[in-house]
Amino acid sequence: VSMQAEIAGISFDNLLLNAAGIRCSTVQDLNSILTSEAGGVVTKSATVEERAGNESPRMRALPLGSINSMGLPNHGFDYYMAYVLKAQSAGYNNVILSVAGLSPADDLLMLREIQQSGFDGLVELNLSCPNVKGKPQVGYDFAAVEQLLGEIFKFFDKRLGLKLPPYFDLTQFDEMAAIINQYPVTYVNSINSIGNGLVIDPVTETAVIKPKGGFGGLGGEYAKPTALANVRGFRQRLKPEIQMIGTGGIKSGMDVFEHVLCGADLVQIGTAFGSEGTPIFDRISQELQDIMIEKGYRRLADFRGKLKTL
Numbered sequence: 665v666s667m668q669a670e671i672a673g674i675s676f677d678n679l680l681l682n683a684a685g686i687r688c689s690t691v692q693d694l695n696s697i698l699t700s701e702a703g704g705v706v707t708k709s710a711t712v713e714e715r716a717g718n719e720s721p722r723m724r725a726l727p728l729g730s731i732n733s734m735g736l737p738n739h740g741f742d743y744y745m746a747y748v749l750k751a752q753s754a755g756y757n758n759v760i761l762s763v764a765g766l767s768p769a770d771d772l773l774m775l776r777e778i779q780q781s782g783f784d785g786l787v788e789l790n791l792s793c794p795n796v797k798g799k800p801q802v803g804y805d806f807a808a809v810e811q812l813l814g815e816i817f818k819f820f821d822k823r824l825g826l827k828l829p830p831y832f833d834l835t836q837f838d839e840m841a842a843i844i845n846q847y848p849v850t851y852v853n854s855i856n857s858i859g860n861g862l863v864i865d866p867v868t869e870t871a872v873i874k875p876k877g878g879f880g881g882l883g884g885e886y887a888k889p890t891a892l893a894n895v896r897g898f899r900q901r902l903k904p905e906i907q908m909i910g911t912g913g914i915k916s917g918m919d920v921f922e923h924v925l926c927g928a929d930l931v932q933i934g935t936a937f938g939s940e941g942t943p944i945f946d947r948i949s950q951e952l953q954d955i956m957i958e959k960g961y962r963r964l965a966d967f968r969g970k971l972k973t974l
């Protein structure tokens with residue numbers, strides 16, 4: 665069986681990547697993913713300047729997933745730009761550069777630099793960071809998204825994916841897909857963490873993370889049904905040439921299978937990768953292969969987007 669997948673002509677040996685933000689902040693982190701069984705690697709979302717992020721404790725692993733309010737700690741745009749250019753000149757084309765400006769102006773600044781650079785890999789614009797104090801998630805402001813995409817595609821002609829927050833009303837899928845369908849977007853990546861959950865330790869009667877009074881993004885098993893609905897919802901509404909990356913709640917080969925049934929071309933693993941490390945890519949590849957053999961599928965296209973309904 666083959667787990668090969670491609671996005672906009674870029675081929676990935678297998679469809680498994682890390683999710684932006686998880687163990688991907690340093691060159692060492694990134695290289696360890698690149699040299700693992702993962703099919704590719706995504707950088708921590710970059711801001712223009714280096715950031716320390718929010719105060720700790722800012723992430724907690726939980727029985728059913730995770731909560732985080734990292735606050736976009738990262739080494740800054742130049743660091744990740746240098747990394748992806750170096751990886752590209754070393755022959756890697758499966759490195760995705762993630763950017764998350766603190767403002768639309770910062771998004772445009774970084775995308776202009778990318779446009780003028782020699783990087784011709786995938787760029788992922790993160791419209792969904794829920795943890796920068798005082799900053800709304802751009803992905804929930806439809807007018808701002810439309811305005812920003814209009815500005816971007818006046819000059820940007822490389823491959824651009826959008827990392828979206830989860831939506832919870834079908835009219836939001838309709839509205840967001842209608843906006844995105846107007847632009848040459850390469851892919852949509854759903855979902856980012858479910859923003860502003862609250863996890864409490866009832867023994868100490870205290871919120872488990874410090875920033876924002878304990879409010880943070882939820883990942884893991886908590887996120888899977890919402891992630892699947894968002895992948896399916898956008899797959900059904902986006903033009904076929906706009907591809908899908910599925911993120912949220914993946915910790916087994918069966919979870920990957922479900923994301924592909926909903927339409928995912930590639931998948932990204934966050935919370936579970938955070939707790940298991942790079943061995944997860946080998947384990948999940950094996951599990952998916954066993955499932956495909958069991959079900960008689962040879963390639964991902966045999967079942968991608970083929971979810972049945974009653």
Ligand SMILES: C=Cc1c(C(=O)O)[nH]c(=O)[nH]c1=O
Nearest residue numbers: 709734735736793795857881
């Ligand atoms: C880019 C910041 C993000 C962060 C963060 O750095 O707090 N956490 C998330 O769950 N998703 C994000 O997109």
